[in-house]
Amino acid sequence: MATAANKSTAPAQHDVDLLIEEYGYDDHFHEHHEGDKYQSNFFTTYIFSQDHKMIARQFLITGMFWAVIGGLMSLVFRLQLGFPEESLAWLKPVLGKWITINADTGLGTLAPEFYYALVTMHGTIIVFFVLTAGLSGTFSNLLIPLQVGARDMASPFLNMLSYWFFFMAGLVMFFSLFLSTGPFAGGWTAYPPLSALPQASSGSAGGMTLWLISLTFFVVSVLLGGVNYITTVLNLRTKGMNMWRLPLTIWAFFVTAVLGLLSFPVLVSGFFLLIFDRTLGTSFFLNEIFVGGQALDHVGGSPILYQHLFWFLGHPEVYIIILPAMGIVSEVLSVHSRKPIFGYKAMVFSILAIGFLSFIVWAHHMFMSGVNPFISNFFVVFTLIIAVPSAVKVFNWITTIYGGNIRFTSAALFGVGFVSMFISGGLTGIFLGNSAIDIQMHDTYFVVAHFHIVMGVAAFFGMFAGVYHWFPKMFGRFMNETMGKVHFWGTMIGAYAIFWPMHYLGMAGVPRRYYRFDNFDTFSHFSAMNQFITVAAILVFAMQIIFIVNFFRSIWFGKKMTSRNPYGANTLEWTTPIDVPHGNWPGKIPAVQRWAYDYGKGGEENVSQIVPLAEGEHDQGH
Amino acid sequence: MNTVATTNETVFTGRNKIHPHKFALYVACASIVMLFTAFTSAYIVRQASGNWLEFRLPDLFFVNTGVILLSSLTLQTSYWSFKRDKKEAYRGLLTLSFLLGLTFLVLQYKAWQSMAEIGVMLDGNPSGSFIYLISGVHAAHVLGGIAALFVALTHAFILPVKATPRRTLRFELVLIYWHFVGFLWLYLLGFFVVSAG
Ligand code: HEM
Ligand SMILES: [Cu+2]
Numbered sequence: 001m002a003t004a005a006n007k008s009t010a011p012a013q014h015d016v017d018l019l020i021e022e023y024g025y026d027d028h029f030h031e032h033h034e035g036d037k038y039q040s041n042f043f044t045t046y047i048f049s050q051d052h053k054m055i056a057r058q059f060l061i062t063g064m065f066w067a068v069i070g071g072l073m074s075l076v077f078r079l080q081l082g083f084p085e086e087s088l089a090w091l092k093p094v095l096g097k098w099i100t101i102n103a104d105t106g107l108g109t110l111a112p113e114f115y116y117a118l119v120t121m122h123g124t125i126i127v128f129f130v131l132t133a134g135l136s137g138t139f140s141n142l143l144i145p146l147q148v149g150a151r152d153m154a155s156p157f158l159n160m161l162s163y164w165f166f167f168m169a170g171l172v173m174f175f176s177l178f179l180s181t182g183p184f185a186g187g188w189t190a191y192p193p194l195s196a197l198p199q200a201s202s203g204s205a206g207g208m209t210l211w212l213i214s215l216t217f218f219v220v221s222v223l224l225g226g227v228n229y230i231t232t233v234l235n236l237r238t239k240g241m242n243m244w245r246l247p248l249t250i251w252a253f254f255v256t257a258v259l260g261l262l263s264f265p266v267l268v269s270g271f272f273l274l275i276f277d278r279t280l281g282t283s284f285f286l287n288e289i290f291v292g293g294q295a296l297d298h299v300g301g302s303p304i305l306y307q308h309l310f311w312f313l314g315h316p317e318v319y320i321i322i323l324p325a326m327g328i329v330s331e332v333l334s335v336h337s338r339k340p341i342f343g344y345k346a347m348v349f350s351i352l353a354i355g356f357l358s359f360i361v362w363a364h365h366m367f368m369s370g371v372n373p374f375i376s377n378f379f380v381v382f383t384l385i386i387a388v389p390s391a392v393k394v395f396n397w398i399t400t401i402y403g404g405n406i407r408f409t410s411a412a413l414f415g416v417g418f419v420s421m422f423i424s425g426g427l428t429g430i431f432l433g434n435s436a437i438d439i440q441m442h443d444t445y446f447v448v449a450h451f452h453i454v455m456g457v458a459a460f461f462g463m464f465a466g467v468y469h470w471f472p473k474m475f476g477r478f479m480n481e482t483m484g485k486v487h488f489w490g491t492m493i494g495a496y497a498i499f500w501p502m503h504y505l506g507m508a509g510v511p512r513r514y515y516r517f518d519n520f521d522t523f524s525h526f527s528a529m530n531q532f533i534t535v536a537a538i539l540v541f542a543m544q545i546i547f548i549v550n551f552f553r554s555i556w557f558g559k560k561m562t563s564r565n566p567y568g569a570n571t572l573e574w575t576t577p578i579d580v581p582h583g584n585w586p587g588k589i590p591a592v593q594r595w596a597y598d599y600g601k602g603g604e605e606n607v608s609q610i611v612p613l614a615e616g617e618h619d620q621g622h
Numbered sequence: 623m624n625t626v627a628t629t630n631e632t633v634f635t636g637r638n639k640i641h642p643h644k645f646a647l648y649v650a651c652a653s654i655v656m657l658f659t660a661f662t663s664a665y666i667v668r669q670a671s672g673n674w675l676e677f678r679l680p681d682l683f684f685v686n687t688g689v690i691l692l693s694s695l696t697l698q699t700s701y702w703s704f705k706r707d708k709k710e711a712y713r714g715l716l717t718l719s720f721l722l723g724l725t726f727l728v729l730q731y732k733a734w735q736s737m738a739e740i741g742v743m744l745d746g747n748p749s750g751s752f753i754y755l756i757s758g759v760h761a762a763h764v765l766g767g768i769a770a771l772f773v774a775l776t777h778a779f780i781l782p783v784k785a786t787p788r789r790t791l792r793f794e795l796v797l798i799y800w801h802f803v804g805f806l807w808l809y810l811l812g813f814f815v816v817s818a819g
Pocket of ligand 1: 189318321322383384386387427428438442443451455456
């Protein structure tokens with residue numbers, strides 16, 4: 001980091017202040033805000049804060065908490081898959097009755113119902129709480145006002161509510177883990193009938209009820225956040241900040257919020273139908289079902305209907321997860337390779353194209369659900385077309401760093417790692433997008449490998465890149481670079497070690513969501529591979545402990561930030577004082593004079609967005 | 623609540639053509655539209671797969687359409703009166719709109735009862751369940767509007783009648799939302815009628 005700081009040729013502090021003073025926009029903010037009433041005590045500053053920067057940190061730390069829980073769950077079920085014969089009796093103190101101990105042998109086994117509960121909770125927690133709230137919630141909150149040049153979000157109050165709904169969603173889900181019947185265990189996609197009939201399995205009762213309550217709170221949180229993000233980007237940009245001057249982070253967060261606002265309500269409609277089926281005896285999703293030999297009254301519904309509603313959200317949701325990571329990586333790669341982002345407009349248009357296409361591909365999750373094969377063809381075509389804007393982005397990232405003066409900081413490494421993961425996982429997506437190949441691959445470990453690499457690991461990498469890069473903005477100190485690099489290499493190698501072998505398992509037809517494989521002759525020769533995966537998973541988890549230690553240690557003991565623009569970046573968040581006040585800028589709001597990517601222009605290493613265009617100089621962003 | 627409003631008034635720089643709160647409301651409406659689009663799409667998909675009970679929609683649905691549209695009209699007129707400082711008309715029409723809103727809810731409930739009377743039950747064939755569900759969720763959104771109208775009503779009678787920018791904005795927010803749920807009902811009823819063929 002020291003080198004990064006030294007290399008930067010950021011204008012001296014008073015230059016920035018002079019530029020803001022001279023060209024900035026005076027909104028008389030501080031005349032109204034002397035001695036802010038609502039930021040004056042501990043509760044209003046740290047707990048019920050309405051400051052977007054504090055809310056961002058709340059999202060991040062809550063997301064990290066959930067990442068640890070979700071990660072630990074995966075270790076337990078990986079132990080079961082890798083070492084089905086080993087005793088898990090030592091987990092009894094934590095898992096209680098979900099570990100049964102054989103009285104004769106003393107062997108502790110994981111209850112199969114609980115295995116399913118773990119897999120389900122792992123998916124739900126990571127997808128929604130960590131990679132949606134923890135990623136988009138953190139960085140949209142932190143960066144939108146700072147990078148568009150706004151004092152705060154359009155509605156700081158709704159923004160605060162957004163966090164607290166997320167918090168309550170977490171609380172309810174956490175509580176469901178301790179039910180005597182266990183949390184919901186029917187998979188993160190919550191397909192009926194397991195989700196629609198309280199008597200269908202142990203987790204389908206109270207566990208599913210709490211799952212629905214929790215996710216409803218969660219959707220409210222996403223919607224409140226999204227309304228704010230969209231409004232802030234469209235309405236509160238500072239003087240001179242037209243849409244073509246927005247950093248790609250903001251474009252990504254913006255489109256993410258639009259996707260969320262249009263797709264989450266559809267999930268809610270599915271939830272309403274589920275709740276009615278569960279409690280009011282309707283049959284939206286249920287038809288001619290027998291439970292325990294007993295025919296139920298429910299007739300006339302269709303479980304496929306739920307799949308349509310779920311995946312109409314579900315597919316945009318995976319882009320809600322990946323787009324913010326893409327935006328972060330674009331910014332981080334450009335700053336740390338000291339080059340303008342390659343093909344800025346192509347990047348914007350591919351974000352928009354991905355956003356649009358993500359709404360018309362959902363049935364690629366349902367090729368094997370009995371949808372009409374002719375209709376499948378339509379979805380095959382659009383699914384494969386999504387690969388085009390995705391490839392454009394990959395090409396542009398590579399071209400951005402190509403020939404750059406790359407500083408291999410932890411943030412930049414995770415950015416490059418993201419690109420690698422996105423390529424690997426995107427390629428397997430093209431396999432799965434062909435409905436004929438999907439007949440073999442559907443519901444196997446190939447799918448597990450695909451989405452963990454392209455979404456799970458890649459989005460985590462985007463998040464790490466963002467945390468290392470903007471940590472000084474959040475806490476005024478740097479994270480430790482050595483630990484960061486160990487974290488990167490360990491995670492990068494380890495993640496491939498976990499998920500690469502899964503492709504082979506999947507091609508051989510090993511199904512996902514099975515409790516154990518050693519009693520199937522066809523799969524028994526994979527036991528060594530499963531052990532290898534489990535060991536790799538444990539090591540990768542250990543790497544994350546390094547990150548967490550680094551994170552919390554750096555909050556208090558990290559190297560202090562001494563200049564306000566340590567990386568020599570161009571975007572507005574680096575024009576604020578080191579200790580960012582409420583309202584972000586102590587005086588006027590800076591005015592924007594150029595696009596965000598003038599690196600290496602006219603012999604200057606970087607030119608901040610607030611520096612006026614020289615006579616006859618052309619602005620790339622118009 | 624107060625601090626929030628002041629915060630936003632200062633955050634809002636006046637360089638924008640539309641107030642952020644109003645814009646945020648439009649965005650929220652878009653999201654509600656998606657909710658009902660999903661319901662009605664689910665309805666179409668389910669209807670296409672057969673075993674679909676056909677029945678006559680309750681007449682009250684049509685009467686009620688008049689009620690909610692009338693309330694939109696009275697609220698709009700109340701808003702105009704507010705802007706022109708016509709205190710009596712403003713208060714009277716606002717109260718009337720509030721009462722019409724309540725009437726709408728009561729009549730929707732009666733309509734559900736009349737459906738049950740002809741044997742279309744919530745837990746029967748999905749064709750009926752969908753009507754109950756969709757009109758029910760719509761009624762919940764109307765209830766939200768009535769709550770907002772109630773707040774507007776207390777303001778109208780407690781605060782001095784003066785069209786300050788802040789109070790005009792608040793009124794406009796209620797007005798937009800109320801028109802929105804009215805037109806939403808119009809769409810839903812039109813959908814029910816057309817899809818029943
Ligand atoms: C080139 C682009 C991509 C294509 C063509 C593609 C295609 C597919 C297909 C066809 C499936 C269904 C497989 C099955 O269940 O049989 C699938 C599953 C999945 N994909 Fe992708 N994908 C692409 C990119 C992505 C991205 C960028 C993400 C996330 C960021 C993602 C996340 C997922 C997830 C989460 C699942 C599995 C969900 C589940 O069943 O639990 N995919 N993908
Ligand atoms: Cu998909």
